[in-house]
Amino acid sequence: MKIPLANPARELNKIKNFESKFNKKLKNGLYVGGKDVLTFEENVANYIGSKYCVTVNSGTDALLLSLMALGIKKGDKVMVPSFTFFATIEVVMHLGAVPVFVEINKETYTFDIDDFKKKVNKTIKAVIPVHLFGNNSNIEIIKNICNKYNLKIIEDVAQAFGSGTKNNRKLGSIGDMGAFSFFPSKTLGGIGDGGCIVTNNLSQYKKILKLRNHGQGKNYEHEFVGINSRLDSLNAFVLNEKLSIFQEIKKSRNDFYNFYINNLSHLEWINLPTKENENIILNYFTITVSPLIRNKLLSYLNQHQIGASIYYKKPIHLQKAVLDKYERVSLKKTEEISKSIISLPFYSFPEDEELDYLVTKIKKFK
Numbered sequence: 083m084k085i086p087l088a089n090p091a092r093e094l095n096k097i098k099n100f101e102s103k104f105n106k107k108l109k110n111g112l113y114v115g116g117k118d119v120l121t122f123e124e125n126v127a128n129y130i131g132s133k134y135c136v137t138v139n140s141g142t143d144a145l146l147l148s149l150m151a152l153g154i155k156k157g158d159k160v161m162v163p164s165f166t167f168f169a170t171i172e173v174v175m176h177l178g179a180v181p182v183f184v185e186i187n188k189e190t191y192t193f194d195i196d197d198f199k200k201k202v203n204k205t206i207k208a209v210i211p212v213h214l215f216g217n218n219s220n221i222e223i224i225k226n227i228c229n230k231y232n233l234k235i236i237e238d239v240a241q242a243f244g245s246g247t248k249n250n251r252k253l254g255s256i257g258d259m260g261a262f263s264f265f266p267s268k269t270l271g272g273i274g275d276g277g278c279i280v281t282n283n284l285s286q287y288k289k290i291l292k293l294r295n296h297g298q299g300k301n302y303e304h305e306f307v308g309i310n311s312r313l314d315s316l317n318a319f320v321l322n323e324k325l326s327i328f329q330e331i332k333k334s335r336n337d338f339y340n341f342y343i344n345n346l347s348h349l350e351w352i353n354l355p356t357k358e359n360e361n362i363i364l365n366y367f368t369i370t371v372s373p374l375i376r377n378k379l380l381s382y383l384n385q386h387q388i389g390a391s392i393y394y395k396k397p398i399h400l401q402k403a404v405l406d407k408y409e410r411v412s413l414k415k416t417e418e419i420s421k422s423i424i425s426l427p428f429y430s431f432p433e434d435e436e437l438d439y440l441v442t443k444i445k446k447f448k
């Protein structure tokens with residue numbers, strides 16, 4: 083049996099009359115912009131609890147445009163984790179700003195608050211907490227610290243659509259901006275690249291609308307240099323449909339999470355993931371094992387057609403692109419975790435046979 087790491091197409095089966103509705107959209111000939119994009123922006127803003135939402139072409143663009151809107155420029159320091167996807171740091175480097183790497187904690191693989199407090203100071207301009215794997219990067223504590231230093235916060239919610247804090251404020255709605263990705267494998271995944279920015283600030287919202295459209299306010303009037311970053315109309319249509327069944331998606335992911343916990347917790351060689359609170363929806367199911375067996379476990383699972391994978395093998399502060407530009411820093415916990423981490427298949431609406439196959443094979447390892 084072949085089990086993929088993620089299975090975004092599975093969700094399409096749950097949408098009523100999906101194929102006929104999609105065909106109708108396909109044949110109407112409107113592929114960029116239009117009502118579906120505007121409706122999706124409104125729906126996301128409502129769901130997340132932010133005043134405004136601007137869709138863009140990817141999560142990477144969402145981060146880049148957020149930094150641009152906040153005026154982050156050459157030489158500005160931005161606090162980031164090193165344990166994340168490269169895009170989080172790449173956008174900082176694109177603008178000539180300087181990443182200040184912060185350690186992560188071993189429970190949720192997000193900012194270590196003690197290290198954050200050590201490194202924060204008045205020379206920092208912005209902070210990008212990454213809600214990795216769907217967990218809360220202690221956003222409320224980070225926000226309190228940032229308020230004292232007047233720092234801007236861009237939440238990287240690429241992997242955390244729908245996750246909330248203990249009081250069920252949605253992640254992405256707490257910082258100055260929240261940057262989401264709708265890459266197909268994400269909790270809310272589209273049929274191609276996509277992303278969005280949410281904010282409560284009207285002037286930032288207006289600025290991002292222009293930034294994503296070549297700096298244009300009126301057509302062919304370019305007030306500043308922007309980029310071209312739009313969500314395709316068909317993608318917006320599918321994302322709207324998936325958002326309308328998001329409660330089911332959320333429940334199914336939570337059931338999958340509980341299934342793993344109930345069936346694997348007796349295995350003393352696996353450390354299972356924890357959710358910071360019950361409003362978290364995980365995007366990845368990430369375990370840690372001894373570094374001595376991690377690669378063996380990965381090969382074993384892959385040999386049995388189980389799409390396990392490693393997020394992230396090499397932290398960003400050790401990547402060539404970063405070492406070529408900045409002095410090497412030491413992040414002991416980050417480096418340790420990257421050697422013991424492994425993500426197991428995790429998606430909505432798994433079949434019973436898939437679940438049984440997964441835990442049977444995992445239990446037989448060792």
Ligand SMILES: Cc1ncc(COP(=O)(O)O)c(C=O)c1O
Nearest residue numbers: 140141142167169170240263265
């Ligand atoms: C934490 C994180 N940030 C940013 C991104 C970038 O999103 P996208 O692939 O949509 O550009 C990703 C995507 O994988 C991500 O996981």
